[in-house]
Amino acid sequence: MPKLDNVKQKLEEIKTLLRKYEYHYHVLDNPLVTDSEYDRVMNELKNIEWQHPELITNDSPTQRVGAKPLDGFAQIKHEIPMLSLDNAFSNEELDGFLRRIEDRVIIDSSTIEFCCEPKLDGLAVSILYVNGVLTQAATRGDGSTGEDITANIRTIRNIPLKLHSDNPPARLEVRGEVFMPQQGFDALNEKALAKGEKTFANPRNAAAGSLRQLDPKITRQRPLMLNAYGIGIYESDDELPHTHFDRLQWLKTLGIPVNNEIILAKGRDELLAFYQSIQEKRSSLGYDIDGTVLKVNDIDLQERLGFISKAPRWAIAYKFPAQEEMTILNSVEFQVGRTGAITPVAKLEPVFVAGVTVSNATLHNGDEIERLGVVLGDTVIIRRAGDVIPQITGVVLERRPKNAEKIKFPTACPVCGSAVVRVDGEAVARCTGGLICAAQRKEALKHFVSRKAMDIDGVGEKLIEQLMEKELIHTPADLFKLDHATLVRLERMGEKSANNALESIDKSKNTTLARFLFALGIRDVGETTAQNLANHFGTLEAIRQADIEQLKNVQDVGEVVANRLFQFWQEPHNVEVVEDLIAQGVHWQDVVKQEIADNPLKDKTVVLTGTLTELTRDQAKAMLQQLGCKVVGSVSSKTDYLIAGEKAGSKLTKAQELGIKILTEQDFIQLAGL
Numbered sequence: 035m036p037k038l039d040n041v042k043q044k045l046e047e048i049k050t051l052l053r054k055y056e057y058h059y060h061v062l063d064n065p066l067v068t069d070s071e072y073d074r075v076m077n078e079l080k081n082i083e084w085q086h087p088e089l090i091t092n093d094s095p096t097q098r099v100g101a102k103p104l105d106g107f108a109q110i111k112h113e114i115p116m117l118s119l120d121n122a123f124s125n126e127e128l129d130g131f132l133r134r135i136e137d138r139v140i141i142d143s144s145t146i147e148f149c150c151e152p153k154l155d156g157l158a159v160s161i162l163y164v165n166g167v168l169t170q171a172a173t174r175g176d177g178s179t180g181e182d183i184t185a186n187i188r189t190i191r192n193i194p195l196k197l198h199s200d201n202p203p204a205r206l207e208v209r210g211e212v213f214m215p216q217q218g219f220d221a222l223n224e225k226a227l228a229k230g231e232k233t234f235a236n237p238r239n240a241a242a243g244s245l246r247q248l249d250p251k252i253t254r255q256r257p258l259m260l261n262a263y264g265i266g267i268y269e270s271d272d273e274l275p276h277t278h279f280d281r282l283q284w285l286k287t288l289g290i291p292v293n294n295e296i297i298l299a300k301g302r303d304e305l306l307a308f309y310q311s312i313q314e315k316r317s318s319l320g321y322d323i324d325g326t327v328l329k330v331n332d333i334d335l336q337e338r339l340g341f342i343s344k345a346p347r348w349a350i351a352y353k354f355p356a357q358e359e360m361t362i363l364n365s366v367e368f369q370v371g372r373t374g375a376i377t378p379v380a381k382l383e384p385v386f387v388a389g390v391t392v393s394n395a396t397l398h399n400g401d402e403i404e405r406l407g408v409v410l411g412d413t414v415i416i417r418r419a420g421d422v423i424p425q426i427t428g429v430v431l432e433r434r435p436k437n438a439e440k441i442k443f444p445t446a447c448p449v450c451g452s453a454v455v456r457v458d459g460e461a462v463a464r465c466t467g468g469l470i471c472a473a474q475r476k477e478a479l480k481h482f483v484s485r486k487a488m489d490i491d492g493v494g495e496k497l498i499e500q501l502m503e504k505e506l507i508h509t510p511a512d513l514f515k516l517d518h519a520t521l522v523r524l525e526r527m528g529e530k531s532a533n534n535a536l537e538s539i540d541k542s543k544n545t546t547l548a549r550f551l552f553a554l555g556i557r558d559v560g561e562t563t564a565q566n567l568a569n570h571f572g573t574l575e576a577i578r579q580a581d582i583e584q585l586k587n588v589q590d591v592g593e594v595v596a597n598r599l600f601q602f603w604q605e606p607h608n609v610e611v612v613e614d615l616i617a618q619g620v621h622w623q624d625v626v627k628q629e630i631a632d633n634p635l636k637d638k639t640v641v642l643t644g645t646l647t648e649l650t651r652d653q654a655k656a657m658l659q660q661l662g663c664k665v666v667g668s669v670s671s672k673t674d675y676l677i678a679g680e681k682a683g684s685k686l687t688k689a690q691e692l693g694i695k696i697l698t699e700q701d702f703i704q705l706a707g708l
């Protein structure tokens with residue numbers, strides 16, 4: 035029978051694949067694929083087994099829960115197995131569940147009361163209280179044996195170490211879900227990002243990874259919480275309440291946290307209404323849920339219904355559509371924002387995620403591409419939670435095609451061809467052609483005419499838009515080439531406003547160096563910085579010729595701004611526009627630099643280090659500049675003086691080695707004649 039052999043082989047392949055997925059998910063807390071993909075493969079297995087029941091084995095993933103515990107933890111055998119839940123993904127599957135109940139106990143399902151609970155997305159734990167004291171805790175493991183996580187569970191703040199009862203049961207096993215609230219998850223990932231560590235793909239992985247730490251000190255730092263949803267072992271003279279709902283309420287009185295969205299409902303419509311309302315609340319709950327759990331409330335009825343292989347017949351997990359799907363990264367497009375920021379956008383094989391088709395997702399910047407380690411052709415995981423825009427949260431490494439190509443960040447702007455520069459310490463790369471780049475043109479022009487820049491009040495935003503649409507201006511210099519005949523032809527442009535515009539354009543030609551610099555719209559060069567630059571250098575030519583060290587010598591100009599200024603002049607397009615502006619008659623009076631009186635520090639190169647006590651760093655720097663010093667950041671043989679404050683370190687050592695004159699703060703104050 036070759037056909038059956040084929041089926042058998044297929045079955046083995048699927049089982050092996052599922053076991054691998056389960057191991058990575060349950061044991062390593064580092065899933066290889068999305069839940070939706072796992073569920074699809076599981077369904078395939080179920081279908082084959084349904085057609086060939088004779089091939090079902092005890093060790094099939096359809097018959098067993100989770101995976102074997104991780105080595106390194108002591109093991110705990112569950113006296114009562116910890117099971118899984120059957121799934122439903124549609125109303126039809128929910129109907130199937132209700133029908134199976136009716137068939138088994140011959141009761142109209144619309145009369146059966148259900149306890150409706152959110153399905154928390156974390157991991158199942160068992161916590162044993164002996165005479166009211168927390169004595170043991172375990173993970174679910176493979177359902178019959180779990181890992182001993184007692185020390186870790188004790189660090190979770192909402193779990194009582196002692197039950198709130200004068201007469202606690204001799205033994206009580208609380209079962210519930212440990213999860214990580216959204217806020218804590220975000221904070222944890224932010225911290226990891228800042229430290230350059232690996233982030234967690236979602237709160238479930240974070241919760242599982244945090245709880246299953248061999249060192250409880252790490253678990254203690256993680257924002258975990260418990261919500262109880264059931265009882266395992268129970269030994270006491272008192273009887274337990276007879277419904278599931280009342281048992282949860284009783285747990286609450288003992289100080290055990292229980293989810294507060296839980297309600298009772300009867301009949302298909304009410305069950306669906308619960309599903310709907312929880313789904314609507316989903317993104318505002320503050321923690322991740324992946325569906326609802328509907329449980330027959332009456333314990334006697336639960337017992338009559340019993341269990342199938344790995345799940346109770348009296349409960350179902352009615353899950354929400356998946357928020358994570360896998361798809362292929364076909365290419366990356368680089369978009370230029372209105373401030374010149376270059377954003378890589380992933381072009382994806384369209385995929386349906388949580389109700390919408392996603393074919394684009396932002397990759398944010400070069401750092402993010404590196405962090406994800408994604409390359410072209412990769413299978414990536416797309417997550418779309420709530421109204422949040424879809425994110426790429428991971429790469430399915432084992433599906434990486436051979437000879438996959440790396441993502442190349444452009445060195446020239448895809449819109450205008452100007453150089454793309456990423457300043458040290460910044461995540462974002464930018465186009466340096468601010469004045470000519472079509473993507474940035476509108477912002478650049480609006481800024482250029484603004485009051486504190488060239489102050490061209492006759493040219494407003496609407497006019498700029500019209501002029502751009504009609505391709506009458508491309509760069510700020512084109513403004514000065516407009517004539518009366520062109521302007522009056524524009525919509526809503528009367529004789530008077532055309533004259534007005536031309537007049538204010540003309541008037542603006544007579545400006546100041548500071549205004550002109552500010553008008554160029556170089557990122558982070560604000561009014562004050564522009565003024566400082568003008569005062570310091572006096573002429574535009576001097577600013578153009580300055581190197582990064584010289585630029586840093588200007589008050590308020592640090593590494594980043596110095597780099598931006600320097601890069602601005604490296605881009606030929608920018609130089610062209612500036613020259614064009616000057617050719618159109620834009621002019622200013624050079625700033626007359628006041629002659630600095632002779633003093634011992636004039637024209638000297640000085641480095642400041644250590645903590646100053648009488649002056650602030652900025653005050654000292656400003657004073658040195660007034661005295662005609664060049665203040666630089668690092669000590670070299672060209673340094674004339676090192677002003678060393680308290681706790682001076684490596685710069686002081688270096689200066690001593692080089693035999694450079696060292697001044698204390700007091701020496702400096704005296705020399706400066708203050």
Ligand SMILES: NC(=O)c1ccc[n+]([C@@H]2O[C@H](COP(=O)([O-])OP(=O)(O)OC[C@H]3O[C@@H](n4cnc5c(N)ncnc54)[C@H](O)[C@@H]3O)[C@@H](O)[C@H]2O)c1
Pocket residue numbers: 055056059060065066067068069070072073099100117118119151152153154155156157158159174210211263327351
């Ligand atoms: N991505 C992967 O590679 C991969 C691999 C294995 C499993 N999985 C995921 O795990 C699922 C199977 O795991 P499972 O067997 O733990 O099933 P499950 O997570 O679908 O359902 C059972 C679990 O639900 C939890 N739960 C949450 N709220 C509950 C409540 N109110 N009442 C009762 N239980 C509640 C419990 O932890 C329980 O163990 C798959 O459907 C898939 O989503 C993914």
Ligand SMILES: [Zn+2]
Pocket residue numbers: 370447448449450451452465466467471472473
């Ligand atoms: Zn550009």
